Amino acid sequence: MKHGVSTLDTMTRHARHGQPETHPREVNAHASHGEGVHTHGAHEHGSHNHAAHDHGSLADEAAMAEVIELDASLAGGYADEAAAWAAELAHGPVRSALDLGAGTGVGTLALARRFPEATLTAVDLSPMMLRRLRTAMEKSGMGERLRTVEADLDAEFDAGWAGAAGAEGGADLAWASSSLHHVTDPDRVLGSILRTLRPGGLLLVLELDELPRFLDGAGDGLATLEDRCHREMDRLGWNSHPEWSDALAGAGFRLEGRRTLEVEAGGADEANGSPPSELARFARLFLSRIRAALSSSQGSSLDGLAVEEDLAALDIADDMAALDRLLGQGPGSLEELPGLSVRTRRTAWAARRPV
Numbered sequence: 528m529k530h531g532v533s534t535l536d537t538m539t540r541h542a543r544h545g546q547p548e549t550h551p552r553e554v555n556a557h558a559s560h561g562e563g564v565h566t567h568g569a570h571e572h573g574s575h576n577h578a579a580h581d582h583g584s585l586a587d588e589a590a591m592a593e594v595i596e597l598d599a600s601l602a603g604g605y606a607d608e609a610a611a612w613a614a615e616l617a618h619g620p621v622r623s624a625l626d627l628g629a630g631t632g633v634g635t636l637a638l639a640r641r642f643p644e645a646t647l648t649a650v651d652l653s654p655m656m657l658r659r660l661r662t663a664m665e666k667s668g669m670g671e672r673l674r675t676v677e678a679d680l681d682a683e684f685d686a687g688w689a690g691a692a693g694a695e696g697g698a699d700l701a702w703a704s705s706s707l708h709h710v711t712d713p714d715r716v717l718g719s720i721l722r723t724l725r726p727g728g729l730l731l732v733l734e735l736d737e738l739p740r741f742l743d744g745a746g747d748g749l750a751t752l753e754d755r756c757h758r759e760m761d762r763l764g765w766n767s768h769p770e771w772s773d774a775l776a777g778a779g780f781r782l783e784g785r786r787t788l789e790v791e792a793g794g795a796d797e798a799n800g801s802p803p804s805e806l807a808r809f810a811r812l813f814l815s816r817i818r819a820a821l822s823s824s825q826g827s828s829l830d831g832l833a834v835e836e837d838l839a840a841l842d843i844a845d846d847m848a849a850l851d852r853l854l855g856q857g858p859g860s861l862e863e864l865p866g867l868s869v870r871t872r873r874t875a876w877a878a879r880r881p882v
């Protein structure tokens with residue numbers, strides 16, 4: 528069972544495009560680029576249904592990567608906080624860490640900074656994400672410690688790369704941020720992660736609790752507009768907030784703790800009162816996606832409505848018009864909204880493979 532679409536995933540439903548349906552097992556070590564292991568074979572999945580995947584366009588994937596990078600740049604402090612928590616909980620040195628569904632690498636980078644002795648293995652379906660991740664690690668001077676693995680977590684974990692993540696007896700640390708809800712059978716994947724860790728090794732799972740909020744400081748009208756949009760997105764199934772505690776215990780982990788990680792960023796430019804351009808861009812990408820979702824839900828549900836539903840549809844039309852003003856140009860647009868900010872809230876679970 529997939530756990531629906533969650534926060535950043537309003538931009539990220541389309542990670543699986545461009546993947547051949549099956550691949551012969553093929554492991555290439557690109558040592559000269561520090562590229563690590565490239566495991567196409569992991570894409571051969573048995574029970575998993577490819578037809579159910581959302582095969583989107585490159586533009587979708589690039590938009591997803593941009594959203595993740597903007598989130599990391601503006602509100603990425605949560606990853607450092609979670610990595611610091613992992614350091615507190617780790618039993619023994621962390622020499623090998625796995626980032627599963629690594630995306631553009633906000634987690635990989637945080638782990639690399641926090642654990643300077645560690646080799647990082649970043650796993651993702653998307654070669655484009657992995658390329659961006661590598662570039663970011665190289666820019667930070669940490670590329671030497673990175674292995675990237677292009678693989679589908681829904682496939683059996685490949686003994687080669689998963690085992691190599693921990694030189695002796697398994698990885699010290701695994702990290703899955705906003706990725707576990709993507710997989711078809713999280714219980715099976717959690718079982719694989721457990722076996723990949725050494726006894727005493729730690730897993731951190733992170734998920735967003737709600738869609739990022741941009742309009743809290745932009746006046747009551749806009750804050751309540753955002754509330755209504757989020758409720759509608761929830762209703763459309765765009766947002767899921769799985770609770771992993773039972774699944775972690777069921778897979779054999781010992782739950783060490785559960786934390787909320789909240790980040791808020793914003794503040795207008797002193798010179799002209801406008802929000803920073805990165806923030807406005809993040810809000811624009813995100814709210815455009817919400818606007819498009821509202822528009823298609825509206826289109827598909829206008830016929831044969833009861834009176835109450837009819838009124839609800841009118842409210843949505845008003846909200847879409849308000850979003851259009853924000854997404855337009857000039858006065859009233861996001862780029863000129865002084866109270867624009869971003870607030871994200873995540874839950875982090877820390878779980879240990881029992882000794």
Ligand SMILES: C[S@@+](CC[C@H](N)C(=O)[O-])C[C@H]1O[C@@H](n2cnc3c(N)ncnc32)[C@H](O)[C@@H]1O
Nearest residue numbers: 542628629630651652679680681704705706709
């Ligand atoms: C929402 S992004 C999160 C990225 C990153 N962990 C972060 O927190 O910013 C989800 C990532 O999981 C990857 N992904 C989704 N399903 C996957 C699967 N079955 N196997 C490997 N990666 C997957 C996507 O390509 C995407 O990069």
